[in-house]
Amino acid sequence: MSPDEPLTPTRRVLRIVWRQLPFFVWLVALWMLLWGQLTVVSFVTGVIAAVAVTRVFRLPPVELSGRVNLWWGLVFVLEFLVALVHGSLTVTWQVLDWRRQPGAAIIAVHLRTDDDLIMTHTAVTASLIPGSLIVDADRDRRILYLHVIGVRSDQDVERQRASILHWEERIVRAVGSRAQLETVRDAIGAARAGGAA
Numbered sequence: 001m002s003p004d005e006p007l008t009p010t011r012r013v014l015r016i017v018w019r020q021l022p023f024f025v026w027l028v029a030l031w032m033l034l035w036g037q038l039t040v041v042s043f044v045t046g047v048i049a050a051v052a053v054t055r056v057f058r059l060p061p062v063e064l065s066g067r068v069n070l071w072w073g074l075v076f077v078l079e080f081l082v083a084l085v086h087g088s089l090t091v092t093w094q095v096l097d098w099r100r101q102p103g104a105a106i107i108a109v110h111l112r113t114d115d116d117l118i119m120t121h122t123a124v125t126a127s128l129i130p131g132s133l134i135v136d137a138d139r140d141r142r143i144l145y146l147h148v149i150g151v152r153s154d155q156d157v158e159r160q161r162a163s164i165l166h167w168e169e170r171i172v173r174a175v176g177s178r179a180q181l182e183t184v185r186d187a188i189g190a191a192r193a194g195g196a197a
Helices: 009-035 040-056 070-096 116-128 154-175 178-196
Strands: 104-110 132-138 143-149
Touching: 009 040, 009 116, 070 116, 070 154, 104 154, 116 132, 116 143, 116 154, 143 154, 154 178
Parallel strands: none
Antiparallel strands: 104 143, 132 143
């Protein structure tokens, strides 16, 4: 079949399903993470919720990049699990440390990519890690506002900001388009060059 030949209805449906499959899988995984259960029941209810979100509500289709890098996806999952454990232990220590109150702040993080899905994934990832929570998102200016605890200095603020940009980078490497990947690489190169200057 030549590239210029029109698609049959069956092929068109299969192409749509294939392009939406990563989004569907992400919705199911997100559902299971939000409930904190990796069980058959949470999987089945996650599939039902994903079908409801994608079919019943008839939202506009999400345009995916069509690029999935399994290696960087695995790196993201492993780093996320480590961050969950580290964040839980850190928050627990801050609560139990009666000698001092943990500092808190609202910080703004300007994302490097201009994509709703990447912004959403980054916001959800940041909110799932204990110690930070998204309180607002400025879509037009690509800014996430987070409430974070354990902040005592400007260095702590910059470390939290760098952490969010790190998650954005990991997500772009896993599912972002080639243009988004190039944008992130350029931003990282410019930041390193600026730091070295």
